[in-house]
Amino acid sequence: MLTANDITALIFEAIDEFNAEQDESKRLEKSPETVIFGRGTVLDSLDVVNLIVTIEGKLADEHETFLTLANEKAMSRKVSPFRTVESLAAYVEELLREESNE
């Protein structure tokens, strides 16, 4: 199973791919504190979609892991797991752990 470090590295790779297609004003810093969603983000809703889908795609292509990140659990939380890189990485780890227990 992917470790927390692996997942953060994968998200950073997705950020690299995302940044390659953006103006400077929208480029994301590769940091656990980087805000992806909600107050303080530089991303619009379509950017968030693109980033999430890129992360899902990398999990599928590089690790044969097919996760739908935007599921009911994510949407029903008071604090979105997509809020920062750190919270997103923790959420992916949680989903992977659940999947391996099934």
Add this chain to the structure above:
Amino acid sequence: MSDPAVVLITGTRKGIGRHLAEHYAAGGYRVVGCSRKPIDYQLDNYEHHCLDVTDEPAVARLFGAVRSAHGGLDALINNAGIASMNHALLTPLDTARQVLETNVLGTFLFCREAAKLMKKRGSGRIVNFSSVAVPLKLEGEAVYAASKAAVTTLTEILARELAPMNVTVNAVGPTPIKTDLIRSVPEEKLEAIVRRQAIARFGRLRDVVNVVDFFLRPESDFVTGQTIFLGGV
């Protein structure tokens, strides 16, 4: 499109879906098909998966298999659908729920997952299935027509949401075609529907294929959010 282009077609066990699978497999596409029950035919350039289009984990596995085997997806034809031809007062809620789940949620789920793969390819084509039951407001088909109206709206809005990914989303609205979908509808009722069309004849499979072909053509990359109803409805 990739070479060979990969097309995923739902509901390929029989009827229009099977015909579409045969058409695109013969035309050089790599065709991935699915249905709830196994198929009783074989085709070159064709692979089949058994699943319910509303089963999210099974659909995720199907798209995972497409991603692994083909690296992406060029076109999705959302043909799978079920009908309930009955007076609204005699339609059980479970039947209504099944029609909505298969026709609306199944279509939505496949559009969502296909778009993710098409985004990776940089372009894609999605063709959904509406019905002339929507504009004709056919009595006895309230739930079915409502589900297909939802598909039309889904098509129009997805066209806008997916346009930045170079994915077009359109729909075809067939007239009655003599397939299993309408086998329980009395002949005189079908004849009455046909008489309301500008061109008063039953649809043929090739009529549907022609419209799908048009939506899939590379030159149709400026056509999106449209529903083409057959027969002049």
